[in-house]
Amino acid sequence: MKFSERIKNFFSGKSAVNQETFDDLCDLLIEGDFGAAQAVKITSLLKERCKKNSAEELPSQLAKLLLDELEKAKHADFSHSAEKLTAILLLGVNGVGKTTTAAKLSHMYASQYNKKTILAAADTFRAAAIDQLKIHGQNLDTRVVAHKQGGDPAAVVYDALEAALSGGADFVIADTAGRMHTKSALVEELRKIDRVVESKAVSARYLKYLVLDATTGRNAFAQAEIFHSAVTLDGVILTKYDSTAKGGVVFSLASELRLPVVYICTGEKYTDIDIFNPEKFTKEFVGIE
Numbered sequence: 001m002k003f004s005e006r007i008k009n010f011f012s013g014k015s016a017v018n019q020e021t022f023d024d025l026c027d028l029l030i031e032g033d034f035g036a037a038q039a040v041k042i043t044s045l046l047k048e049r050c051k052k053n054s055a056e057e058l059p060s061q062l063a064k065l066l067l068d069e070l071e072k073a074k075h076a077d078f079s080h081s082a083e084k085l086t087a088i089l090l091l092g093v094n095g096v097g098k099t100t101t102a103a104k105l106s107h108m109y110a111s112q113y114n115k116k117t118i119l120a121a122a123d124t125f126r127a128a129a130i131d132q133l134k135i136h137g138q139n140l141d142t143r144v145v146a147h148k149q150g151g152d153p154a155a156v157v158y159d160a161l162e163a164a165l166s167g168g169a170d171f172v173i174a175d176t177a178g179r180m181h182t183k184s185a186l187v188e189e190l191r192k193i194d195r196v197v198e199s200k201a202v203s204a205r206y207l208k209y210l211v212l213d214a215t216t217g218r219n220a221f222a223q224a225e226i227f228h229s230a231v232t233l234d235g236v237i238l239t240k241y242d243s244t245a246k247g248g249v250v251f252s253l254a255s256e257l258r259l260p261v262v263y264i265c266t267g268e269k270y271t272d273i274d275i276f277n278p279e280k281f282t283k284e285f286v287g288i289e
Contacts, residue, residue: 003031003032003245003246003247003248003285004247004284004285004286004287006028006032007028007059007287008059008286008287009287010024010025010028011055011059011287016055017050017055017058019047021055021058022043022046022047023043025043025046025062026039026040026042026043027039029042029043029248031246032246032247032248032285033217033218033220033221033246033247033248033252034248034249034252035218035221035252035256038251038252038255038256042062042065042066042069045065046058046061046062046065049061049065059286059287059288060288062286063282063283063285063286063288066251066282066286067278067279067282069251069254070250070251070254070260070278070281070282071254071278072254072255072258073253073254073255073257073258073259073260074260075234075235075260075262078205080109080112080113080115081113082205083170084203084204084205085161085164085165085169085170085171085172085201085203085204085205086170086171086172086204086205086206086207087157087161087171087172087174087197087201087204087205087206087207088105088171088173088174088207088208088209089122089157089174089176089190089193089206089207089208089209090102090173090174090175090176090209090211090237091176091190091208091209091210091211091227091231091233092178092210092211092212092223093178094178095178095213096178096211096212096239096240097211097213097239097240097265098123098175098176098178098211099123099132099133099136099175100136100239100265101211101237101239101263101265101273102119102133102136102173102174102175103119103133103136103137103139103140103270104265104270104271104272105117105171105173105263105273106119106136106140106142106171106173107140107270107273108273109170109171110142115170115171116168116169116170116171117142117170117171117172117173118142118143118144118145118160118163118164118167118169118171118172118173119133119136119137119142119143119144119145119160119173119174119175120144120145120146120156120157120159120172120173120174120175121133121134121144121145121146121147121156121175122153122154122156122157122174122175122176122177122193123153123175123176123177123178124147124148124149124150124151124152124153124156124177125149125150125177125178126149126177126178127149129175129177129178130146130149133175134146139270140270143163143167143169145159145163147159153174153177153189153192153193154189154192154193154196155196156174157174157193157196157197158196158200160172160174161196161197161200161201161204162200164201165200165201174193186227186230186231187230187231190208190230190231194206207234207235208231208232208233208234209233209234209235209236209237209262209263210223210224210227210228210233210235210236210237210259211236211237211239212237212238212239212249213239213240214238214239214241214242214245214247214249214264215240215242215244215245217246217248217249218249218252220249221249221252221253224236224253224257224259225257228257228259233259234262235259235260235261235262236253236260236261236262237261237262237263237264237265238250238261238263238264238265238276239265240265241264241265241266242266242267247281247285250281260276261276261281262275262276263275263276264276264281
């Protein structure tokens with residue numbers, strides 16, 4: 001059963017609201033990948049807000065509170081139609097779907113916004129990642145800039161930016177290594193890429209997106225804490241958001257880390273990616289049709 005259906009079933013048929021109602025809801029939110037402190041805060045606010053409201057109003061009031069949480073994390077000014085070159089660095093641990101996400105973004109920018117993209121194979125740690133990105137590039141008729149396995153990731157990004165500037169591309173999307181770095185190694189590698197972007201494309205917009213597997217629950221939040229403390233992230237891309245993903249971690253990312261979800265991916269096809277819609281996501285989470 002999807003988590004939204006569990007919340008919907010929780011509210012259905014309730015004619016009276018008491019302390020037990022809020023205690024049970026708090027437990028349910030924690031099961032849905034909220035942090036315990038955040039779940040307590042939300043249910044306390046809901047209890048206060050619903051003192052004079054009927055049980056039927058609980059779902060809509062909860063949705064309003066949760067949407068307020070998402071509003072705490074606004075994405076930086078970014079328009080898909082902007083003329084400025086945009087460099088996007090995809091970060092994350094192994095297995096979250098960074099390479100596929102890079103391809104999905106490329107397809108979206110090309111098909112929906114008529115933008116030219118270049119994919120940068122900056123995961124030089126795994127030969128398979130380089131080969132996979134090249135296959136995506138062939139499928140999408142998109143240029144892929146790649147070096148040999150073991151090469152310098154920053155050099156790959158440099159060459160991709162150079163190609164974009166000379167060839168008029170609008171986006172450079174860089175797939176990076178997924179091994180969990182030590183914090184110092186992660187910072188140093190990204191600082192080197194930062195210097196490359198700043199020196200090679202002074203006027204470019206530079207975005208660092210963390211790719212998270214939605215099915216990993218609170219573990220996704222822990223990953224976000226590590227990466228966000230190491231570098232300043234601009235947002236999150238949520239992958240594998242299917243019936244097994246509960247989704248509560250999205251609210252924790254916004255409330256506790258001020259990290260907005262920018263895109264959400266639901267499958268393996270290139271078209272299985274959408275711009276994150278906070279209101280739609282919140283209604284679906286609470287089970288409001």
